[in-house]
Amino acid sequence: MLLGATTVVLSCVAPLNAGARLKTKEYAKKYIISLHDLKANEPFYFSYPESGGSKNSFIVKLQEKAAGGVGEDGDIVAFNQYCTHMGAPLEGKYNKVYKVMGACPMHLSTFDLTRHGMIVSGHATEPLPQVVLKVEGDDIYAVGISGLMYGYRENPV
Numbered sequence: 001m002l003l004g005a006t007t008v009v010l011s012c013v014a015p016l017n018a019g020a021r022l023k024t025k026e027y028a029k030k031y032i033i034s035l036h037d038l039k040a041n042e043p044f045y046f047s048y049p050e051s052g053g054s055k056n057s058f059i060v061k062l063q064e065k066a067a068g069g070v071g072e073d074g075d076i077v078a079f080n081q082y083c084t085h086m087g088a089p090l091e092g093k094y095n096k097v098y099k100v101m102g103a104c105p106m107h108l109s110t111f112d113l114t115r116h117g118m119i120v121s122g123h124a125t126e127p128l129p130q131v132v133l134k135v136e137g138d139d140i141y142a143v144g145i146s147g148l149m150y151g152y153r154e155n156p157v
C-alpha cells in the first residue's frame, strides 16, 4: 500500500520539475557590458530581463571553460542571482577558487557556475537560472533565460 502511494506522488511531481528546469525563454537582446570592461573573477551585476530595479543577475569571467560560456575562451557566464531555494540574494558570494556561487547566506546552497549553475550542496533543488549570452564584436548581450527565476510561476514577459 505504501509503495502505491509513493508511486502516485512521484508521478505527479516529476513532470512539473522537469518542465521548469529545461525551459528557456527568449527576450529582446539587451546590452550588458563590453568584453574589455569585464574583469576576470569580478562579477558584474545587472538587471535582466527588466531594466532598472534590482540588479537581479550577474555576469562573470571564470577563467575556466564553462557550459554555456561565451567569449574566446568560453568562460563568460551569467545567472540570476537569487537562490532557487527561498530566494536569498547571492551577491558577494562568488568563490573564484571553485567557480561557484555560494554558500547561500540562508541555508548554504552552492551552485557550480561551470555546469549551468547546478547545485553542489545545500537545500536548493533547482540550478541557478542561466542568462543566455551572445557576443557581437566587443559587446556582450543577454538574449534569454534558461530555467525558472525564484518567485515566478513563469519567467516575466
Ligand code: FES
Binding pocket: 083, 084, 085, 086, 087, 088, 104, 105, 106, 107, 108, 109, 122, 123, 124
Ligand atoms: S535560500 Fe538559499 S539555501 Fe535556502
